[in-house]
Each structure stands twice: as structure tokens, then as C-alpha cells.
Amino acid sequence: MQTPAAFEYERATSVEGAIASLQRLGPEARIIAGGHSLLPMMKLRLANPEHLIDINDLAELSYIREEGGEIRIGALTRHVDLLKSELLVERFPVFRDAEQVIADPVVRNRGTIGGSLCQADAAEDLSAVCSAVKAKAVIRGAAGERVVGMEDFHVGPFQTAVGEGELLTAVRIPIRAGGGSAHEKVERRAGDWAIAAASAAVWLDGGMIADVGIALSAVGLTTIHLSRAEELLRGKAPSDELFAQAGAIASEDCSPSADGRGPVDYKRHLAGVLTTRALTRATARAKEARS
Amino acid sequence: MNVSISINGERVTRDVEPRQLLVHFIRDTPGLTGTHWGCDTSNCGACVVQMDGEPVKSCTILAVMCEGHEIRTVESLEVDGQLDPVQQGFHETHALQCGFCTPGMLMTARALLDENPNPTDQEIRTAISGAICRCTGYKNIVAAVRWAADYEAAAKQEV
Numbered sequence: 001m002q003t004p005a006a007f008e009y010e011r012a013t014s015v016e017g018a019i020a021s022l023q024r025l026g027p028e029a030r031i032i033a034g035g036h037s038l039l040p041m042m043k044l045r046l047a048n049p050e051h052l053i054d055i056n057d058l059a060e061l062s063y064i065r066e067e068g069g070e071i072r073i074g075a076l077t078r079h080v081d082l083l084k085s086e087l088l089v090e091r092f093p094v095f096r097d098a099e100q101v102i103a104d105p106v107v108r109n110r111g112t113i114g115g116s117l118c119q120a121d122a123a124e125d126l127s128a129v130c131s132a133v134k135a136k137a138v139i140r141g142a143a144g145e146r147v148v149g150m151e152d153f154h155v156g157p158f159q160t161a162v163g164e165g166e167l168l169t170a171v172r173i174p175i176r177a178g179g180g181s182a183h184e185k186v187e188r189r190a191g192d193w194a195i196a197a198a199s200a201a202v203w204l205d206g207g208m209i210a211d212v213g214i215a216l217s218a219v220g221l222t223t224i225h226l227s228r229a230e231e232l233l234r235g236k237a238p239s240d241e242l243f244a245q246a247g248a249i250a251s252e253d254c255s256p257s258a259d260g261r262g263p264v265d266y267k268r269h270l271a272g273v274l275t276t277r278a279l280t281r282a283t284a285r286a287k288e289a290r291s
Numbered sequence: 292m293n294v295s296i297s298i299n300g301e302r303v304t305r306d307v308e309p310r311q312l313l314v315h316f317i318r319d320t321p322g323l324t325g326t327h328w329g330c331d332t333s334n335c336g337a338c339v340v341q342m343d344g345e346p347v348k349s350c351t352i353l354a355v356m357c358e359g360h361e362i363r364t365v366e367s368l369e370v371d372g373q374l375d376p377v378q379q380g381f382h383e384t385h386a387l388q389c390g391f392c393t394p395g396m397l398m399t400a401r402a403l404l405d406e407n408p409n410p411t412d413q414e415i416r417t418a419i420s421g422a423i424c425r426c427t428g429y430k431n432i433v434a435a436v437r438w439a440a441d442y443e444a445a446a447k448q449e450v
Contacts, residue, residue: 002331006308006309006310009292040332052353103333103421104422106339106347110347190421
């Protein structure tokens with residue numbers, strides 16, 4: 001029987017209360033939301049928190065809204081709500097692309113965006129999605145709130161910028177004109193982790209690529225930010241040839257390891273193909289949104 | 292830790308360790324062994340129950356997290372000897388062989404039809420994509436859910 005090691009449990013009734021508990025209980029305390037990443041890790045003794053603070057009652061952390069020129073998503077928003085959000089489809093369709101292939105519908109009823117990002121598993125899709133759209137993480141502690149870009153959020157495998165006594169409360173994505181986004185993933189079977197996945201966001205201005213974000217899942221120790229490929233694309237006119245070049249860079253700049261999902265050369269090839277496809281689809285959507 | 296959970300409309304109160312999983316809390320309750328405990332890793336779907344009407348995997352939820360929530364298990368489907376249409380559908384179309392996945396399949400299918408009374412075959416397949424069956428090849432399970440949807444649609448017209 002797989003059961004987690006013993007721990008103490010408490011339910012938070014407010015964000016401030018959850019943060020106070022984290023500070024009182026110290027580094028061996030963890031937040032639990034959907035629990036669909038944390039509990040499997042605890043069963044395997046890969047995580048051994050002494051205290052769990054349940055934030056499922058904090059309804060104020062569950063929302064998707066447009067405000068202040070940004071899409072704002074509460075950390076407790078569940079995958080199923082990200083999948084069904086018409087606002088997200090309109091603004092950042094990359095979320096629906098990804099949510100259709102994250103785990104399975106039953107798991108999506110529980111898992112949350114905050115949990116996914118804080119787990120910081122390199123194979124997890126939403127980290128790549130949030131990196132591509134240049135999201136910002138809102139982290140709250142006793143001293144107040146700080147906002148961290150995704151490039152600084154992932155500090156290592158399973159490690160994030162969320163420090164001791166802090167809670168990820170929201171994800172904010174600036175809305176910019178001429179944007180389109182897409183996620184491409186190949187997995188072995190329904191609901192599985194990616195063999196490789198690529199997220200891309202493109203912002204067009206006058207037919208040229210004003211800005212672009214590309215990130216890869218499952219082909220390195222952390223989510224891979226493809227800054228060299230982004231550099232190549234900025235300021236240029238989108239074309240199949242250009243996106244093929246970006247794909248070639250993706251193949252070079254990822255660092256997959258061989259496992260049951262495939263050998264290194266296959267994963268590199270896949271990372272390249274998926275990058276090209278994601279860029280192509282994101283650009284088509286950016287053009288559609290403009291017209 | 293004292294936990295009180297509504298299971299199939301009845302309050303079950305027990306002193307449990309916080310680490311107890313919902314699937315074990317349910318199965319330790321007399322008469323409620325219909326919920327199956329399968330892979331323990333949220334892959335197989337045998338342990339699916341409904342929490343506030345939504346299907347969830349009870350091997351990946353702590354019992355203590357369910358206090359104040361409504362849990363429904365496979366035992367709630369049959370009422371006064373009358374099978375739920377999804378159960379009847381499984382019977383009619385031979386949608387099970389060993390039966391191990393059946394409770395989770397039934398609770399997943401029931402939730403689907405409650406939300407979407409007329410799903411396409413593809414929507415049915417997507418809904419049960421988090422549940423593994425090693426006997427049927429899924430074809431008859433899809434047919435069973437289809438049977439239940441058609442049965443319920445016909446019943447509605449008669450009213």
C-alpha cells in the first residue's frame with residue numbers, strides 16, 4: 001500500500017493565515033492544493049513534509065479575469081477551469097491546447113495551476129506555457145507581495161523562487177497587441193507526461209515578429225527557455241524557413257536524457273519539430289486575431 | 292484527527308491519521324467496498340468517486356481534505372433495486388469482464404452524462420481516458436455509456 005509518511009494537517013481559512021502557518025511551522029511545512037503532484041511524491045518518499053497546509057477553501061485564489069491590461073489567474077484555479085475558460089481561449093489559446101493534454105479529465109478536476117508551477121517538474125506543461133507567454137508569478141509573504149518573471153521563477157529542478165514562508169498567489173500575463181500562442185505535445189498514451197512539448201507565443205507588429213516566447217517541456221532538468229531561438233526570430237518576418245531554423249536551435253539547445261519515453265536523438269528531433277509547429281500555429285493565430 | 296464526511300448522503304465520522312487516503316476511508320466504512328483501490332498513482336481510475344458531483348481519484352485525495360464535501364460512491368447509483376441507466380448500459384452491452392475498473396468507469400460515466408447528456412463517442416472516450424480497462428478494449432464501455440445516454444433521452448421524452 002502506498003501511503004505518505006505521517007504529517008500534521010491544517011486547513012487555511014485565509015491567505016494571510018496560510019502564510020502565517022508557513023512561517024510558524026518552518027521549512028518542513030508544505031502547501032497542498034489539488035495534491036495530484038505532491039501526494040504521489042509523498043507516497044514515494046520523494047517529499048516528506050511534516051506539516052500540510054490545505055488551501056482548498058481559499059476561494060479567493062480561484063479566478064481567471066482580465067484586469068489592468070493583464071490576464072490574472074489565481075493560484076488555486078484548477079486545470080478544468082483553465083480548459084473551459086473562453087477568456088483564455090480568446091487571449092491565450094495556448095492554455096486550452098495544453099490543458100486538453102495535461103493528465104486526464106478526472107485529474108484535471110483537482111490539479112491547480114499554482115501546484116503545477118510550484119512542483120516545477122521539467123516535464124510539466126504549464127511551466128512551458130507560462131514561460132512562452134511571459135507570465136509573471138505573484139508571490140506573497142508576510143512582508144508583502146513580489147512579482148517574479150518566469151525566467152527567474154524556475155531556479156532548478158523542482159525548485160522555484162517561492163521562498164520559505166511564501167505562497168504563490170497568482171499568475172499574471174500582460175496582454176499585448178498582435179499576439180498568438182500554441183502548445184504542441186507528443187505523449188505515449190492519453191494522460192501521460194510529454195516525450196517532448198513546445199509552447200510558443202508570437203506578437204506581430206506590421207507583419208514582423210515584434211516579440212516571441214518559446215519554451216520546452218520534458219527535454220531537460222528544468223523547463224527550457226529558448227532564448228537563442230527567440231533572439232533569431234525577433235524583428236524578422238515570419239516564414240516556414242525561419243521557423244525551421246528556430247526548430248533546429250531547439251534541437252540543439254535542449255538537453256534530454258534517454259528513458260522509457262525514448263532515446264536522446266529522438267527527443268531532440270521531436271523538440272525541433274514541435275517548436276516549428278508551435279511557432280507556425282501561434283503565428284497563424286496572431287494573424288487571425290489581427291484581422 | 293476526527294473527520295466527518297458525507298458519503299452517499301450519510302455522515303461518516305471517524306478518527307483517522309491525516310495521511311489516510313480517501314479511498315481507504317471509504318473502503319473502511321462497512322458496506323462501501325465497491326470503490327476499488329487500484330494503481331495508487333492516479334493513473335488507473337478504479338478509485339474514482341464523485342466529490343461535489345465531480346469525478347475525482349480517491350487514491351490521491353486525503354480523507355481529511357473531504358470534510359464538508361459530498362462524496363458519492365458506486366453504491367449510490369442503484370436505488371431501491373433499480374439500476375442507474377449507466378449500470379444497466381454496462382449490463383446490456385457487456386461492458387465488463389473482470390469488473391475491476393467498473394466502479395470507477397460508472398462514476399466517471401455518470402458525471403459525464405450529468406454534465407453532457409448527449410456526448411459523442413469521442414467525448415465519451417475523452418471522459419474515460421483517465422480510467423484503464425484491460426478486458427474490453429473500451430468499445431463496449433463506450434457503447435454502454437451511449438446506451439445510457441439514449442435511454443435517458445428517451446425517458447425524458449416520455450415525461
